[in-house]
Amino acid sequence: MVGTNLKAETMKLMDERTNTETEMDVIIQRLCQPGGPGLSGNLVDSEGFPRTDIDIPTVRADRRRLAELRNDHKIITEKIDQNIQVLHSARLASTPSVKDSGT
Template sequence: MVAPDVKAETMKLMDRRGALEAEMDAIIARLTAPGGPGITGGLVDAEGFPRSDIDIPNVLAQRRRLAELRNDHQDVTNKIDKNLEILHSSKLSRNEQTTSRGSDTSASSHIGLPQSEPMEEDPVTRLPFAMIDEITDGSPAAVDGLQLGDEIVKFGNVEAGDRLQERLMSEAISNEDSQVSLAIVRQGSAMNLTITPRRWHGRGLLGYVLLHLGINPNYLFSQQKKLHC
């Protein structure tokens, strides 16, 4: 069984990453405001003199802070990724034990041995891999009951992992006009829904945009992956 501190640490790390992203977002908004220097824009005018319309020391400080936050964000994401590997490995191990126990239970029923209760799946091991960032009115996603902020744990047979967009699109296309099971977290509560990928007047088969939650260790806040479905 996975130690409880690994689960608790993972949730704390996700909260920490969210705080880092919020601070980075605020800095980027200030630097890229109208008339601002941008994240990497020049700080001198056409004649090579320091720009007089901006506070150069402050801009440099914000850029340094942004670089520090990105490094911290990378470190936190790498730790989350490692913990997720541990949690998912533990899940697979428990599933194998449950299957083996089921076989033993079947045999025991014929020889009078006591049967044991099956192990329950720990929901903490099923962490969301993406969040619904945009949803179009009248889209299949909206009609079927999805909401902004819903966090996706499992879409059909797709869970967290590599080639996420490719697997999500394949799952949607292969199930066009058929119901697909969906495991989500909404406002902290786990829910199971069904959604039917189908043609409509808008983009994709579902009509929502997923914001990848950054399980990929190469994830950077400035390159957030938005998955159109």
């Protein structure tokens, strides 16, 4: 049945979104720890030299991964919304209305 498959797909997407959010939280905590560069802080000092107090390649990789995860999160959320709309419209279509029931 299509509804059952769509519901299972939606539940899988919800689990995937939760995993994505967890990974995003870990990266954000790592970037925003005391002395860290944050999500968009400078990677160079006031003279234009690379900061020596942070691992720049790791920070850049974390920021890139966070951007990828945010894009994935948006796509997953949109797909979940679409599936829920289809599931609700199918449910409403299969439920008899008050006028049809003769009461």
